[in-house]
Amino acid sequence: MKNLLEAKNLRKYFPIERGFxxxxxxMLKAVDGVSFSIGFKEALGLVGESGCGKTTIGxxxxxxxxxxxxxxxxxxxxxxxxxxNLNLAEEIQIIFQDPFSSxxxxxxxxxIVGESLIFHKRVRTRQEKRKAVGxxxxxxxxxxxxxxRYPHQFSGGERQRIGIARALALRPRLIxxxxxxxxxxxxxQAQIFNLMKDLQEEYNLAFLFIAHNLEIVRLFCxxxxxxxxxxxVEIASSDSLFQEPLHPYTQALISATPVADPTVKKxxxxxxxxxxxxxxxxxxxxxxxxxxxxxPLCSKVIPSFEEKRDGHWVSCHLVNGK
Ligand code: SF4
Numbered sequence: 001m002k003n004l005l006e007a008k009n010l011r012k013y014f015p016i017e018r019g020f021x022x023x024x025x026x027m028l029k030a031v032d033g034v035s036f037s038i039g040f041k042e043a044l045g046l047v048g049e050s051g052c053g054k055t056t057i058g059x060x061x062x063x064x065x066x067x068x069x070x071x072x073x074x075x076x077x078x079x080x081x082x083x084x085n086l087n088l089a090e091e092i093q094i095i096f097q098d099p100f101s102s103x104x105x106x107x108x109x110x111x112i113v114g115e116s117l118i119f120h121k122r123v124r125t126r127q128e129k130r131k132a133v134g135x136x137x138x139x140x141x142x143x144x145x146x147x148x149r150y151p152h153q154f155s156g157g158e159r160q161r162i163g164i165a166r167a168l169a170l171r172p173r174l175i176x177x178x179x180x181x182x183x184x185x186x187x188x189q190a191q192i193f194n195l196m197k198d199l200q201e202e203y204n205l206a207f208l209f210i211a212h213n214l215e216i217v218r219l220f221c222x223x224x225x226x227x228x229x230x231x232x233v234e235i236a237s238s239d240s241l242f243q244e245p246l247h248p249y250t251q252a253l254i255s256a257t258p259v260a261d262p263t264v265k266k267x268x269x270x271x272x273x274x275x276x277x278x279x280x281x282x283x284x285x286x287x288x289x290x291x292x293x294x295x296p297l298c299s300k301v302i303p304s305f306e307e308k309r310d311g312h313w314v315s316c317h318l319v320n321g322k
Contacts, residue, residue: 003037009036010070030056032230045221052209053230058176090167091165097179099159103151108185110147136165157188214257229286236312246314
């Protein structure tokens with residue numbers, strides 16, 4: 001199957017500067033050799049603990065950050081090459097996590113949602129803009145008469161709907177949803193989740209769905225990638241990953257997910273120790289200081305990333321049978 005987006009060996013290192021002369025003392029490896037693809041109309045989930053590099057990947061795809069190395073292809077065009085004719089904002093948009101800080105409080109909803117329509121010459125007159133913004137508001141379940149209001153006049157869920165309308169305005173093909181429901185009340189989460197599902201169907205959207213709530217990812221995404229310290233350690237279809245997680249880190253994450261059935265008994269795997277920093281250089285598997293299955297080999301040799309079953313890739317010595 002042809003892919004809409006393909007990331008190849010993507011790296012983003014941030015220098016850690018110290019002292020009066022701000023000399024680079026070390027490198028923080030936020031994203032370290034990550035490869036994945038997203039098909040047309042596909043939702044790929046990206047999960048992992050805070051600070052593992054999920055949001056940095058989203059920012060790299062949006063070209064808000066320059067990569068240290070690697071490439072991102074949008075339908076075979078490398079988005080980082082200067083020769084590309086792509087207008088990235090028309091292809092890829094973002095829904096931010098925080099519906100409060102992501103909307104400019106000084107602008108009306110008409111200006112927030114309609115700004116890109118004017119900039120990209122999708123509308124020419126004020127009337128056309130008002131009409132287009134009103135239609136977008138209706139699409140996300142808001143009254144079109146709200147276009148003259150300001151963000152502070154809306155609740156958190158309504159603001160997130162406005163953020164979704166803004167992301168939809170240019171009819172992109174891919175949306176980076178960066179924890180889009182995690183700062184909302186549980187009852188509102190379900191509404192926003194259902195809205196995004198409906199819009200995905202209607203507009204044939206592909207999603208990179210960044211989250212730490214595994215249940216939401218399971219319901220929304222066909223495939224899921226699990227990140228640890230800047231690397232993807234497991235990637236598989238949602239069914240395969242949740243039914244039989246292969247990497248010990250994924251097993252621990254899934255064991256911590258609550259089940260809404262009191263008869264189901266689950267043994268929770270509690271990881272010891274803190275998440276290490278991706279500044280430290282490891283010999284061996286980056287997860288070995290916390291891994292409950294580690295063997296002596298794990299501290300010496302980096303496990304390779306191999307396909308264990310059909311489309312189920314994992315990076316672990318035990319699974320890959322060494
Ligand atoms: Fe654990 Fe070793 Fe597998 Fe790493 S390679 S996840 S330390 S068992």
